[in-house]
Amino acid sequence: MRHTSARLLSLLSLLQARRDWPGSLLAERLQVSPRTVRRDVDRLRELGYPVRAIKGPDGGYRLAPGTDLPPLLFDDDQAVALAVALRTAATSGAGVGEAAARALTTVRQVMPGRLRHRIDALEVTALGSAPAVDGAVLVALGAAVRAREVLRFDHGPGGGPPRRAEPHHLVTRGGRWYLVAWDLDRGDWRTFRADRITPRTPTGPRFAPREVPGGDVAAFVADQFRGSTGTGTWPCRGEVVLARSAAEVSPFAGDGIVEELGPDRCRLVLGAWSWVGLAATVGRFDAEIEVIGPAELRDAFAQLSRRFADAARSFPPRPGPC
Helix, strand or coil, rough: HHHHHHHHHHHHHHHCCEEEEECCCCCCHHHHCHHHHHHHHHHHHHCCEEEEEEECCCEEECCCCCCCCCCCCHHHHHHHHHHHHHCHHCCCCCCCCHHHHHHHHHHCCCCHHHHHHHCCCCCCCCCEEEEEECCHHHHHHHHHHHHECEEEEEEECCCCCCCEEECCCCCCCCEEEEEEEECCCCEEEEEEEHHEEEECCCCCCCCCCCCCEEECHHHHHHHHCCCCCCCCCCEEEEEEEEEEHHHHHHHHCCEEEEEEEECEEEEEEEEECHHHHHHHHHHHHCCCEEECHHHHHHHHHHHHHHHHHHHHCCCCCCCCCC
């Protein structure tokens, strides 16, 4: 009986590993006869696994989706990967933290000790407060993307008619979820925060998919956050020399270019969505600054200097001694 049970687990593992299995190949891998494979397939069906027969010269089998969720089989690496994913689900912004915690408890209870210790050693603390998205909303958005159906939804607070858009991609960036869609009312591409979307039903008609500008959704979304127009670069880019070492500046330079000029000097080429924003970003390095160019960056420093001086003067003076 123990041998039969082990063979059933091996058969189930094989059926989960690929879509279709010829019966003769299964018999070869399990080192049994084709007749034994047929009997083991019948046993799996009795346990609730929907194993379908495949017609053809040699015949075969396929593990199909079922109406119920039978027991699942994972190898060690798959079990650890599943547990890690469940433990970090709270940081995904998908709003499934509580369900993931319950699922992790279930998975952990049936894990052998050698795997349980590996999972227990992983402690994850979620930092930041990105708003979570209702899992049902993500499922609705993903279904509209997959079906290529026009989505009607409310976006953010307030009334007004629903927005209409052709959803193309559901993406995550920095712990937030976004819907990349063609806005039918504005005739342009838009990136909507998923936590502000309330889908309406039913969805609209099917649409023909479009290609995002540049053809790369990751580059397109990055450009949107840069304020770029599809060039793949920041709209404002400047060069300065800082009175700090390259080793001190590099960890905080983001996608900037840092060149060492000496033990206490470096050249920094950096981009931002505006010239004043770029000047403020450079200022956070708390060092003497020499502007190399362009003139717009120099003017932005002058504008920022005036703002800071006005802010300092607006602070009420301390009362003098009595």
